[in-house]
Amino acid sequence: MPAKKKTPAVVKTSAAKTTTPATKTPATKTPATKTPAAKTTEATRTTKATRTTKTPATKTPATKTPATKTSAAKAPAAKAPAAKASVAKTAKAPAAQRVAAKPESRTALVRRARKINRELAEAYPYAHPELDFENPFQLLVATVMSAQTTDLRVNQTTPGLFAKYPTPEDLAAANPEEVEELIRPTGFFRAKTRSIMGLAKALTEEFGGEVPGRLEDLVKLPGVGRKTAFVVLGNAFGRPGITVDTHFGRLVRRWKWTDETDPDKVEKAIGELFPKSEWTQLSHHVIFHGRRICHARKPACGACPIAPLCPAYGEGETDPEKAKKLLKYEKGGFPGQRLNPPQSYLDAGGVPAPPLGGTIG
Numbered sequence: 001m002p003a004k005k006k007t008p009a010v011v012k013t014s015a016a017k018t019t020t021p022a023t024k025t026p027a028t029k030t031p032a033t034k035t036p037a038a039k040t041t042e043a044t045r046t047t048k049a050t051r052t053t054k055t056p057a058t059k060t061p062a063t064k065t066p067a068t069k070t071s072a073a074k075a076p077a078a079k080a081p082a083a084k085a086s087v088a089k090t091a092k093a094p095a096a097q098r099v100a101a102k103p104e105s106r107t108a109l110v111r112r113a114r115k116i117n118r119e120l121a122e123a124y125p126y127a128h129p130e131l132d133f134e135n136p137f138q139l140l141v142a143t144v145m146s147a148q149t150t151d152l153r154v155n156q157t158t159p160g161l162f163a164k165y166p167t168p169e170d171l172a173a174a175n176p177e178e179v180e181e182l183i184r185p186t187g188f189f190r191a192k193t194r195s196i197m198g199l200a201k202a203l204t205e206e207f208g209g210e211v212p213g214r215l216e217d218l219v220k221l222p223g224v225g226r227k228t229a230f231v232v233l234g235n236a237f238g239r240p241g242i243t244v245d246t247h248f249g250r251l252v253r254r255w256k257w258t259d260e261t262d263p264d265k266v267e268k269a270i271g272e273l274f275p276k277s278e279w280t281q282l283s284h285h286v287i288f289h290g291r292r293i294c295h296a297r298k299p300a301c302g303a304c305p306i307a308p309l310c311p312a313y314g315e316g317e318t319d320p321e322k323a324k325k326l327l328k329y330e331k332g333g334f335p336g337q338r339l340n341p342p343q344s345y346l347d348a349g350g351v352p353a354p355p356l357g358g359t360i361g
């Protein structure tokens with residue numbers, strides 16, 4: 001069992017994955033090409049350690065193996081993440097290298113995509129919608145308000161809004177200037193006031209003050225597109241949906257799950273790779289990963305649990321120590337976006353966001 005450090009549990013998991021020295025693994029059975037790797041979570045670390053004990057220390061090419069990078073020249077061995085044992089068992093080259101090197105069959109793509117989702121589920125077992133809500137109306141309004149801002153800022157703003165206007169009828173009858181003042185911190189507050197009041201009016205007049213639970217009804221509401229509709233269906237009604245936001249689109253293209261850029265086409269393409277029952281949770285996993293590790297500008301490849309499966313490994317920082325510094329939210333040891341996160345997130349060491357103007361306790 002690799003001797004690793006004292007970082008907070010969640011942070012430790014990512015770091016462990018990329019830094020665990022193979023040389024510490026006393027193994028005797030597995031061929032050298034089956035490079036070992038440390039696993040992501042504390043819980044699974046033990047299991048992995050058992051696996052790695054099968055690797056011959058003499059044959060393992062150092063701590064610094066496998067460049068999951070397409071070009072070996074671009075990926076200095078010391079910076080490459082250790083390939084996971086389960087991946088390395090399948091071939092001599094790390095998966096990412098193989099994926100990038102030649103066209104991938106449909107079957108291989110489906111397998112790789114599902115494996116990535118399983119790995120992400122291990123990395124983010126508590127993945128959840130990051131908007132605070134207590135009912136479908138609140139989630140719908142919060143989702144509309146989340147355009148061009150963070151979920152954190154919306155969560156810090158909606159408690160005041162919903163305290164004053166708890167129902168669609170209340171919001172529809174509100175004084176627009178008062179609503180504007182309440183939601184000002186989220187930016188574009190005039191346009192957002194028009195949107196959420198228009199939404200509240202439509203709910204009141206056409207749906208009896210209730211949020212409809214069908215896609216075809218939701219998308220008829222003013223300001224509600226498929227993305228917003230799927231957020232509401234998936235999280236407030238338990239109906240599977242894929243949420244193609246900016247993170248989701250960026251990551252699935254990095255992973256070569258699709259080349260599509262139109263959100264509706266992305267949604268369709270990805271929906272064909274996974275069973276419908278996995279769509280909602282898949283969306284959370286991918287969005288969590290995009291927010292915490294695989295950022296738009298500086299992906300933290302050196303701290304990424306799915307590096308061996310990613311054709312874009314090396315697009316970001318590959319040095320494990322530098323990559324760790326790029327991690328956000330709980331992976332970086334910081335608060336999350338929800339003031340009232342699910343218990344599973346708190347149990348995993350997640351810290352709730354402070355209220356607007358508040359400080360971290």
Ligand code: SF4
Nearest residue numbers: 294299301304310313
């Ligand atoms: S951070 Fe993103 S680009 Fe880098 S290896 Fe991970 S998934 Fe791939």
